[in-house]
Amino acid sequence: MIPESRSALSGASIAVCLLFIFLVPFAAAGLSLINTGLNRSRSAAHGILASLCVASVAILAYFVCGFAFQGLSSEPGHTIQLAGKVWNWLGAKPLFFCGIAFDGSPGSLIVLLQMFSVALAALIPLGSGAERWRLSASCVSAALLAGWTYPLFAHWVWGGGWLAQLGVNYGLGRGFLDAGGSGSIQVVGGLSALSVAWILGPRRNKFTAEGMPAAMPGHNAVLALFGCMLAWVGWLGLNSAGAILFAGLDPAQIVLVAVNTTLSAASAAVASLLITRVRFGKPDASLTANGWIGGLVASSASCAFVKPAEAVVIGLLAAFLVVFAIEIVELRMRVDDPGGAISVHAVAGLWGVLAVGIFGRFPTQAASGDSGQFLAQLVGIAALIGFMLPLIYGLNRLLNRFLPQRVSAEGERQGMDLFELGAGAYPDFVTHREDLLRH
């Protein structure tokens, strides 16, 4: 972790960093459009409204208690002594952003960036729970994510927690590194998406009696692909701001971050286009969109530490992983994930975290060298799968006991727009008459 060394920023650096942070909401807007475009038309208004509500609830929950649990790396947290080492488990800041001086200090910039990042993480599960996740339940689930699970892992990585201290305590490179949030934002969001998809179960008629998935194409590829363009802008801001605040880069070095982010996304999009062209005879718009986002996701952790050619490799592998993971999730795991959120955010995010250990280059190598960094990244992955997934699943399962998350069968038959909002997104068009007639 680097922020201690960045105790103050120059005026120009603050301005540049603020500009990058202000771009991050474009990533949230992009994900919202992708999720909505990949929904069927009967739930389009619900999808985009849920995005707005979930982002709002997440930001408020983070304000109330999330940041208190996350804390800052330059300030003390809750620690325990284990095997002669100090393990920092949880932030110890006051609630409601108390004690933060909003004066352009790195701490205040981190607060602002994290407010946007937590909203982005909370939007990810909407992709997997689409068309059957009640609005109220999705908001409460987002509050759990933003108030507890996200800050916990973010503290470990960015708040001076035990993962960040692996370098100091155990000589593992520079400790767990995740400049733009492949692990802290994307994998945590992706694991939430998996938990939600497991708890909700598949959409009505998604699987035949033989267990074969039925095609339920999204209603608007234009929305999804335009969302990819917006997400590109947002990711440039997210990775750049993260590289300055969490990896200690100077604003002048951000050119490399932007180049790597774009190269990774571009190579992932081209690879997924070619894969779908070869396998299905024609390029697939939704898989290409997912490949593009997968490239952005995978680039986040390593964008500040790799060469451009390595960013291309990271993007190519991310595309392969995303395209094949989508197939495995649907065909083998029989999980209904309309937006591909599990594959795009969890799988590509895990690859991005690992890529830091494989390709990362650092100005000052620790004694244990590259393999130490690789091990630090592995320990982070172990924490994500071994601790965060059970925690997120358990909290959402508990929530499901008190507040059933899935909409009723009648609601699903009508569509979420009519059932929960009372009006459709496209009132001038008859959109799903054949489904209504069938039942």
Next chain:
Amino acid sequence: MAFRVILMALRLAGFLLMLAGWVISLAALALLASLPSRTCFVLAGIGIELLGFVFAARSHLHPRGAKSDP
């Protein structure tokens, strides 16, 4: 009914295995000194987590012949 109990047990075992894998990774850091042995144990921990993940995924498999509505 018995099938549901088996599924619940499989699910619980899966998540417990994930936690066990994570604990093994932590223990490797705290108890072992050399980098290769630590790496081996952390990889073993991740392997156990993946086994737990397979259990959890199988316990959530949508059963063949059932309606999609759970």
